[in-house]
Amino acid sequence: MEHYKDFTVDAQRFPHFADFAAEMKAQGIHLVPIIDAGVKIEDGYDVYEEGVKNGYFCTNQDGTPFVAGVWPGRVHFPDMLNPEARAWFGSQYKVLLDQGIEGFWNDMNEPAIFYAEERLKKTFAKIEEYNKQNLDISSFAAFTGMVAELSNNENDYKLFYHNTKQGRMRHDKVHNLFGYNMTRAAGEAFERLEPDKRILMYSRSACIGMHRYGGIWTGDNHSWWSHILLALHMMPSLNMCGFLYEGPDIGGFGSNTTEDLVLRWYGLGIFSPLLRNHSAKGTRRQEPYRFKNKAAFAGILQLRYLLLPYIYSEYMKAALHDGMYCMPLAFAFPEDDFARRVEDEVMIGESLLIAPVYEQNARGRYVYLPEEMLQVRVKYSESNRIETSVLPAGHHYIPVELDEVVFFLRKGHLLPLAKDGKKIQSVADVDFADLRLLAYAPDGASYEYYTDDGETKDYDKPEHFVHITLDADGNAKSDRATVKVEG
Structure with a gap:
C-alpha cells in the first residue's frame, strides 16, 4: 500500500510491482496483500473520490459520510450492505489482480475503529x-x-448507518454483517474478474455464511501457551459453522514469544489449512530462522509439506461433500462416553487423531485413544525420522520432545504422504501423484484420495478422485497415483 491506501502500490518501494510479483512467484512465493475496511480520506485518491461521488460510504445520521480513524488516519467505511457499493468495492481488487496478485487478506473489518472523529x-x-x-x-x-475509551468504543458503532434493501440501518444492529459482506464483495468480484481461477481470500471478521467467499484466521491472539489450546478449540468449532479454511497466528500476534512456544505451536499449526506465522510490530521477531534450533523448525515445516497430500485431500472432500475437515472425537466415536469429554484432541480428516502439547516445559502429555491406533512419532530434527508403535484403546502418557510431533493413525486407515527424496521448498515441489502410504491396515484398507491442479475450478471432475486400496499382504493399488507402502 501507499500510505495505507487500499488498492494502491507504493511506486517508490515497488516501481515495477508486476515484475516483482512475477519474480516472487517464480521462486514459489505468492504475495498476499492486506485490504483494510477503511478508505483513506485524501484528495486525489481515486477510490476515496469515487466513493464520495457515488454515495458508497456509510453515513452519519444527517447523511454526511461517517469519519473514523484507522491505519491511514481519517477514513470512510464503504457501505458493504449496499449492493451497489459492495459491487463497486469488489471491482477495486482488479487493480492488484492485473499485477499478478492471486490472494488477499481482508483486515480490520469488524470494522475496527481507532477513534470516531x-x-x-x-x-x-x-x-x-x-x-x-x-x-x-x-x-x-x-x-x-x-x-x-477512544478505541472500538461500543457507542461509536451507533453513530453511522447503512443503506440496505430493507431500508436505512444503524450499524450496531448489523455489526456482524460488515466483515461478511466485505469478503462477499471480493468473492463475487473474483467470479466476474477471474471466473476460471481460484483466488485465495481470508478475512479477520466474519459471520455464518461467509465461508462461501473465503476463510478466516482466528484473530489477534497472544504469545500465550493457553492460546495454543484456544486455537485447537476453534478448529472444530469453525468447521461446524462451515469455515474449513482457517488457522491462527502461529507463535502469537501480541506479546513476546519464545522458541519453545513457537515450536509447540507449529506442532498444531501444520495440521491447519491456513498455516502462517504472524506477529505485531514491536514484539519479539519470531520467524523460524531467528531461533537457535533452525534444524527443528526446518524439519517441522518439511513435515507440513509431506502431509499436504492428505491435508489437501481431506480438506477438499470436506468442502465438496459438506463435511468437516477437523472434528471433535465425539463426532467420530459417538458411542464413546469419554470421547465426549475430551477437548484437547481432535480428528483431522478420516485417518488422524492429533493431541498437541500446549503446556510450557511439558515433555509429553496424557492422551485418550477411543480405539486401538498406530502411534506415529516424527523426529523432525533428524530428517523426519518416523517411528511407529501400536497402542491399545484407553489412557496413555505420551512423551513428546520439543523436536517431535506425535499423532495417531486409525486402524484400517491410510495416510498418503509426499515423498521426501529432496527438500521441499514450496507447494510447487510437492508431487501429489507420487505418494508413499503410511498404513495401519492388517486386514487391508481403502482410501479415496482427492487431487487436482489447485488452480482451476473444475473441482468435482471424476478424475480428481483416486481410489487407493491396500490388501492384507500390504500390496497397494491405485487407479492413477503411484504409491509406495510404509508401516
Whole structure:
C-alpha cells in the first residue's frame, strides 16, 4: 500500500510491482496483500473520490459520510450492505489482480475503529480543560479512562448507518454483517474478474455464511501457551459453522514469544489449512530462522509439506461433500462416553487423531485413544525420522520432545504422504501423484484420495478422485497415483 491506501502500490518501494510479483512467484512465493475496511480520506485518491461521488460510504445520521480513524488516519467505511457499493468495492481488487496478485487478506473489518472523529473532538476539548487543572486521583482516572475509551468504543458503532434493501440501518444492529459482506464483495468480484481461477481470500471478521467467499484466521491472539489450546478449540468449532479454511497466528500476534512456544505451536499449526506465522510490530521477531534450533523448525515445516497430500485431500472432500475437515472425537466415536469429554484432541480428516502439547516445559502429555491406533512419532530434527508403535484403546502418557510431533493413525486407515527424496521448498515441489502410504491396515484398507491442479475450478471432475486400496499382504493399488507402502 501507499500510505495505507487500499488498492494502491507504493511506486517508490515497488516501481515495477508486476515484475516483482512475477519474480516472487517464480521462486514459489505468492504475495498476499492486506485490504483494510477503511478508505483513506485524501484528495486525489481515486477510490476515496469515487466513493464520495457515488454515495458508497456509510453515513452519519444527517447523511454526511461517517469519519473514523484507522491505519491511514481519517477514513470512510464503504457501505458493504449496499449492493451497489459492495459491487463497486469488489471491482477495486482488479487493480492488484492485473499485477499478478492471486490472494488477499481482508483486515480490520469488524470494522475496527481507532477513534470516531466526533468522539475525538470531544476528547481533545476535554483535554484542554484538564490541562488547566490540578489532576487528583479522580480527575486523572477520568482523563486516562476517556483516552482509553477512544478505541472500538461500543457507542461509536451507533453513530453511522447503512443503506440496505430493507431500508436505512444503524450499524450496531448489523455489526456482524460488515466483515461478511466485505469478503462477499471480493468473492463475487473474483467470479466476474477471474471466473476460471481460484483466488485465495481470508478475512479477520466474519459471520455464518461467509465461508462461501473465503476463510478466516482466528484473530489477534497472544504469545500465550493457553492460546495454543484456544486455537485447537476453534478448529472444530469453525468447521461446524462451515469455515474449513482457517488457522491462527502461529507463535502469537501480541506479546513476546519464545522458541519453545513457537515450536509447540507449529506442532498444531501444520495440521491447519491456513498455516502462517504472524506477529505485531514491536514484539519479539519470531520467524523460524531467528531461533537457535533452525534444524527443528526446518524439519517441522518439511513435515507440513509431506502431509499436504492428505491435508489437501481431506480438506477438499470436506468442502465438496459438506463435511468437516477437523472434528471433535465425539463426532467420530459417538458411542464413546469419554470421547465426549475430551477437548484437547481432535480428528483431522478420516485417518488422524492429533493431541498437541500446549503446556510450557511439558515433555509429553496424557492422551485418550477411543480405539486401538498406530502411534506415529516424527523426529523432525533428524530428517523426519518416523517411528511407529501400536497402542491399545484407553489412557496413555505420551512423551513428546520439543523436536517431535506425535499423532495417531486409525486402524484400517491410510495416510498418503509426499515423498521426501529432496527438500521441499514450496507447494510447487510437492508431487501429489507420487505418494508413499503410511498404513495401519492388517486386514487391508481403502482410501479415496482427492487431487487436482489447485488452480482451476473444475473441482468435482471424476478424475480428481483416486481410489487407493491396500490388501492384507500390504500390496497397494491405485487407479492413477503411484504409491509406495510404509508401516
